[in-house]
């Protein structure tokens with residue numbers, strides 16, 4: 001808690017919440033915020049008592065992008081050497097499911113950060129976009145790759161090449177967002193989804209998330225092979241036995257996360 005300056009963290013039962021907290025800059029992602037975010041997320045990921053993470057911002061902004069003032073004057077070499085940002089790899093490889101709860105602006109790096117999460121819930125005032133083209137550059141945190149996978153090549157091209165913002169309804173219609181809720185209910189809804197997930201078997205969640213990631217990253221035959229092996233392997237867990245026994249006994253499963 002006290003050790004962070006640009007984020008807030010909170011734990012409720014098996015659900016952790018990370019709140020981006022640079023209100024003066026609409027949660028622009030500067031080096032401090034990004035390293036704190038990754039450190040906190042990796043900490044929760046390593047804790048078996050955490051079954052889901054909610055990532056959110058303020059009502060006005062999830063995040064308005066990478067911090068333009070911090071990076072504006074950097075050179076090609078600066079950026080090639082890593083720029084102001086630590087690698088996102090740690091965040092992209094989290095095993096714990098992450099739900100982005102997006103209210104207000106999710107632009108540039110903010111939209112890309114939401115897309116690194118497993119589920120995106122949007123408030124009705126959410127605005128998504130990749131405006132980097134207006135700055136003479138292009139998405140740098142994965143947007144040119146994840147947005148086409150999420151919304152299709154043609155809509156992604158329109159957004160990336162024009163820099164236009166898209167509202168919550170359009171984002172839901174396009175498949176970027178799983179659900180739109182009133183802004184005042186966003187965090188509560190996101191925590192409900194996280195709570196539902198966190199009650200499941202943690203080993204099953206890890207493998208299900210890995211299979212969903214394989215769907216984005218591998219050819220179909222590879223992904224199917226991964227799934228077949230992972231499905232068989234899940235039968236080695238206590239939770240698979242408990243889950244199927246509970247079904248047969250018509251009672252709720254009591255997972256031990258083993």
Ligand code: CAA
Nearest residue numbers: 024025026028064065066067068069108109131139140141
């Ligand atoms: N970086 C740094 N500061 C930012 C910022 C950003 N990405 N976005 C907003 N801010 C700051 C503003 O400079 C302003 O600070 P001051 O009060 O000190 O001037 C403060 O946040 C509030 O912003 P505005 O006054 O601009 O608020 P607004 O309501 O008039 O406009 C906005 C909101 C449309 C989101 C506008 O702030 C904006 O266009 N922001 C930049 C969006 C953008 O271009 N994002 C992409 C960044 S590049 C990137 O992300 C690269 C990548 O892919 C990795």
